[in-house]
Amino acid sequence: MAVELVPVSAGELPAGSTLLQTELWARLKSEFGWEAHRFRVTGVGGDDRPLLLLTRRMRAGFALGYLPHPLADQPLDTVATLPTRLTSALPDRLPTGLTLLRVDFAHEADAPGLTSQGLRRAPVDIQPASTVVVDLDPQPTDLLSSMKPKTRYNIRLAEKRGVTVREVSGSFLPRWYALYRETAERDRIVLHSGEYYQRLFDLADEEPDVRLRLLIAEHEGDLLAGIVVSQVGASATYLYGASSNVKRNLMASYAVQWEAMRRVREDGCRTYDLFGIPPTDDPAHPMAGLYRFKTGFGGRIVHRAGCWDARVQPLRAALFCAAERARTFYFKRVRRSF
Incomplete structure (x- = not known):
């Protein structure tokens, strides 16, 4: 069966496996500056899956689409096709002038499989890419x-x-x-x-x-x-x-x-996700203490693929990403030094 995305109304998202793809998250983000677009995904298993897309208008006319941890229980090669499906098959469901569509993968890293879909690594991750998951x-x-x-x-x-x-x-x-x-x-x-x-x-x-x-x-x-x-x-x-x-x-x-x-x-x-550690055990990292604290509880260190971009408007998306890099440098390197 082919994968199909079916738009649904508020309150009609199927049950999912991650908080960031729930009706709760859609409603919360809708109250704090985002617009929620809900879909039912068919053809990926026995039950329908939820797909929550968040969009937001930014400064200078940029428009960002964000998929937080979509289809976390499905194969990565299936999830990697979502940007193409959304931008080509459902343009009327997306805001006009969308600059880029950012996918925050909950799957463990597999860069070749993502670049083959035309995706580029985002300058920053929105959700923590590395974490510790304890088997309960x-x-x-x-x-x-x-x-x-x-x-x-x-x-x-x-x-x-x-x-x-x-x-x-x-x-x-x-x-x-x-x-x-x-x-x-x-x-x-x-x-x-x-x-x-x-x-x-x-x-x-x-x-x-x-x-x-x-x-x-x-x-x-x-x-x-x-x-x-x-x-x-x-x-x-x-x-x-x-x-x-x-x-x-x-x-x-x-x-x-x-x-x-x-x-x-x-x-x-059955699992407890401690949700966020530095990528390596680096004593010089500003969050080195957090790494030691969370890894101390045992569990498995997971390095997720993190955020990848589909540049809908390539030139404007490149400008947006350049601004993100500059902002990240300021807050992580310059501002922390004062």
């Missing part, structure tokens, strides 16, 4: 045994020193967001507005295909860490994390991650 099938004792000794030690240290972990509702988000801002200032990372995370939880309450968890770690009344974890099908993903500048010796961040793994495992999840 083993028993908890075996999961602990597969972790690095220092990680096991820190988990037990947190418990011994009285760090407690509990799950809270979305009403706790203002306190968590205050801690997240503290984290962003310390680690010099960019974050969304508090309204963004509140809407994420509000919309999740209305979408049966997604479950969000907010877990916090405390000690003697002090909020030390908090993480947001999503569940879609049998997969759980660590989305956002915050940690305090105080009592860091109590290792609360280790405790809250371990409790999250145990809870989603009990809920039927």
